[in-house]
Amino acid sequence: MRKPAVVLAASLLSLTLGGCFGGSPAAEQSAPPQASSGPVEIRYLIGQPESPEDLANIKAGLKMFEAGSNGITVKLDVVPAENMKTILQTQLRSNEGPDVFNYDTGPGFGGALAKAGLIHDLTPAYAKYNWPIYDFAKQRVTFSGKLSGIPSQLEEIGVFYNKDIFAKNGLSEPQNLNDLMAAATKIKETGVIPMTLADKEGWQGGHLLSMALSSEVGSDGMMKFISGETPWNDPAVVNALKVWSDMYEQKLLTPSPTAVGYDNANALFYSGKAAMNPTGSWLAQEIERQSKGKFEVGFIPFPSTTGKGIFSGGLGSGTFVSANSKKIDASEKFLNFLVSPEYGKYSVEKLQDIPAFPVDTSGIKATPLFTQVLADTAKIADGTGDFGYNIDVLTNDAFNNAMSKGIQGIMSGQSDPTKVAESLQKNFKKPTA
Amino acid sequence: MASTTSNAPLVTRRAQRLLGILLVIPVTLMMIFFFILPLGNALVYSVVDFDGISSNPPFIGLANFQEMFADDAVWHALKNNVIWIIIGTITPIVVGLLIALLLWGIERGSLLYRLIFFMPFVLPGVAVGIVWGWIYDPLQGLLNQSLGALGLDALQRGWLGDPTWALYAVLATAIWGGTGFSIVIFISALRNVDTELVDASRIDGANGPARLWFIILPQIMPVFLMVLTLTLVGGFSVFDIIFVMTGGGPADATETIGTYAYDQAFQLSRIGYGTTLALLITVLSVPFAVLINRLQRRLSLQGMGA
Numbered sequence: 001m002r003k004p005a006v007v008l009a010a011s012l013l014s015l016t017l018g019g020c021f022g023g024s025p026a027a028e029q030s031a032p033p034q035a036s037s038g039p040v041e042i043r044y045l046i047g048q049p050e051s052p053e054d055l056a057n058i059k060a061g062l063k064m065f066e067a068g069s070n071g072i073t074v075k076l077d078v079v080p081a082e083n084m085k086t087i088l089q090t091q092l093r094s095n096e097g098p099d100v101f102n103y104d105t106g107p108g109f110g111g112a113l114a115k116a117g118l119i120h121d122l123t124p125a126y127a128k129y130n131w132p133i134y135d136f137a138k139q140r141v142t143f144s145g146k147l148s149g150i151p152s153q154l155e156e157i158g159v160f161y162n163k164d165i166f167a168k169n170g171l172s173e174p175q176n177l178n179d180l181m182a183a184a185t186k187i188k189e190t191g192v193i194p195m196t197l198a199d200k201e202g203w204q205g206g207h208l209l210s211m212a213l214s215s216e217v218g219s220d221g222m223m224k225f226i227s228g229e230t231p232w233n234d235p236a237v238v239n240a241l242k243v244w245s246d247m248y249e250q251k252l253l254t255p256s257p258t259a260v261g262y263d264n265a266n267a268l269f270y271s272g273k274a275a276m277n278p279t280g281s282w283l284a285q286e287i288e289r290q291s292k293g294k295f296e297v298g299f300i301p302f303p304s305t306t307g308k309g310i311f312s313g314g315l316g317s318g319t320f321v322s323a324n325s326k327k328i329d330a331s332e333k334f335l336n337f338l339v340s341p342e343y344g345k346y347s348v349e350k351l352q353d354i355p356a357f358p359v360d361t362s363g364i365k366a367t368p369l370f371t372q373v374l375a376d377t378a379k380i381a382d383g384t385g386d387f388g389y390n391i392d393v394l395t396n397d398a399f400n401n402a403m404s405k406g407i408q409g410i411m412s413g414q415s416d417p418t419k420v421a422e423s424l425q426k427n428f429k430k431p432t433a
Numbered sequence: 434m435a436s437t438t439s440n441a442p443l444v445t446r447r448a449q450r451l452l453g454i455l456l457v458i459p460v461t462l463m464m465i466f467f468f469i470l471p472l473g474n475a476l477v478y479s480v481v482d483f484d485g486i487s488s489n490p491p492f493i494g495l496a497n498f499q500e501m502f503a504d505d506a507v508w509h510a511l512k513n514n515v516i517w518i519i520i521g522t523i524t525p526i527v528v529g530l531l532i533a534l535l536l537w538g539i540e541r542g543s544l545l546y547r548l549i550f551f552m553p554f555v556l557p558g559v560a561v562g563i564v565w566g567w568i569y570d571p572l573q574g575l576l577n578q579s580l581g582a583l584g585l586d587a588l589q590r591g592w593l594g595d596p597t598w599a600l601y602a603v604l605a606t607a608i609w610g611g612t613g614f615s616i617v618i619f620i621s622a623l624r625n626v627d628t629e630l631v632d633a634s635r636i637d638g639a640n641g642p643a644r645l646w647f648i649i650l651p652q653i654m655p656v657f658l659m660v661l662t663l664t665l666v667g668g669f670s671v672f673d674i675i676f677v678m679t680g681g682g683p684a685d686a687t688e689t690i691g692t693y694a695y696d697q698a699f700q701l702s703r704i705g706y707g708t709t710l711a712l713l714i715t716v717l718s719v720p721f722a723v724l725i726n727r728l729q730r731r732l733s734l735q736g737m738g739a
Contacts, residue, residue: 086699089485112702116486200594202682256571256591258683264570397701409684412596 039071040330045098047081057350065337072330092118099325105140105318108397114143120321121146125332131339137356153316154354154377157280163296165275184252187275196274197253198265205407206392211302212240214388215309222389232424241417258412281373285352313380313387402427478708485704497709510693518668529615537623554613562677565606596686622656658729669718
């Protein structure tokens, strides 16, 4: 009777251990067999877009590709953006991953996948197709010397404001932080929420710190923080956090920001119940849809104590190919379409999504707000403008967690700027080359 | 050691043994695949530094357990679990029992009442969380608007964003959603209560609380303990409603071990540490479940119960 028991125990143990970490990453294996003939369907995984209209436009873009792809079709999978990390990692680990996926480019996201060998090396494809991606953008998707993805979505973070509410109160565009605080105080007296702010989800905290700190220390100063040269408990960080803390204390933000979700906060701005909305250019299209015929919208950097400030700019995400894909050739052809002039123009015009490669925007019907965003991001691309950084796409997970929870703490009266800055420094990990 | 012998023929005994094995196999397989293997996996994860991606995570011994005991956030989350267990166990049971007693003697419309009270329990937790999130919204929410209409503006607040109130606001939602279960189970148990004993005690002058304590409760005790076990263990592992309504925030104010384990495993890619925290839930909840189960069995053997 002992032998079967031993065999059973050994089987259970091997099943237990085998089930824990899955197979070896693709990088340690030989290349998976490739589909070489017949029609090919590739699976493309993306996070949920801002609106159903955006999703419809993305699908229309895929149809454009399929029309000229010689039999390559794209199956689009959409998952909630907040669950993307969990879903993608699980799928890739179990060799059930998508062929192509859109994902954050930061060290805790695309960087971690590349390090684990789960992303296909696109360096040869870059050479083959001669993709004209901006150099600064290529750096964001280069891990261990390999080009791992196609960077996309140039964006900037600033403050959208309702020009009509400002004009009605005799206010002009804020020229510095004092102007902004004075305008907010005056707007508050009229019963309108000066600045709509959501911090229920927590990720917004990173944007709040990014815009206040970028404006105060400039792009060089930001790079020193991100590289670890300046510690995160520096007075500049404390002061940037204090700006938001003061606005919360003076009731210049949405009441109970930590109880308000992103969509609800945006709805307050769309309905004219709030005068300003601190968020990113990805919302420009939706803001224009919602405000059309109701009020005019402006978009400014978050001001600094001494001037107008600068936008926090950078890349939103990137498109990657799974190392385990059996359709790498078809996937690369799809990527080649995504960086084509034709699709570049389409994504600017229909998705208001600014690619990380030169796009001829002549003839594009753009609203004044989006024209401004286009002009600004062109300066990121050609290096002529001073732009800050969106911190959370460049820092490690533990730091981002400390940032989002710390700022939630400030916005709910549980913490203060000094404590949060100390926590940021404690959790910061210097980026590795 | 004494052994029991059967007078049945050998063929019958073999058939009985075979039947016994056949009947046990499905449950054994389920135990292996849905309990033993996952538990084994969890134990392996808890001694490695697994980030969810690497195929060869380093062995770190008991470091995850050491970190867990020294982690202030764990103690904070445990405190929230204890609050959840105490309020979230007592309230649905007490309210459920009282409503069940009220509905006990009702013949007309009894099905409708049961349907109304049971409805929240069958609703998906995510839907309940989202709808109550709207109710608690600081600006447009029904609760604050109702308080305003009643002139109670001073009580208006951002319920889910206020660290003092957020946990209790979520707990109230969970109680609303879970009480229907207690009601329906208690109503079923009350149907088996010997009403002659209740009538006799009434004639003997026992008042309502005395009848409940000395006559009714002993008769429904095993069912009562079953409801207690389920709500208690649910309190240890609470996750979905908090995750949907606050995500453990603001700034950890509503964090429980379940949400903290999820954060560590899937937000910070620390699967090893997250699994260690999940094991803590098991270690804490299993003794309670076993204890109540033994009590239930003992009462059954004593002939108590509905």
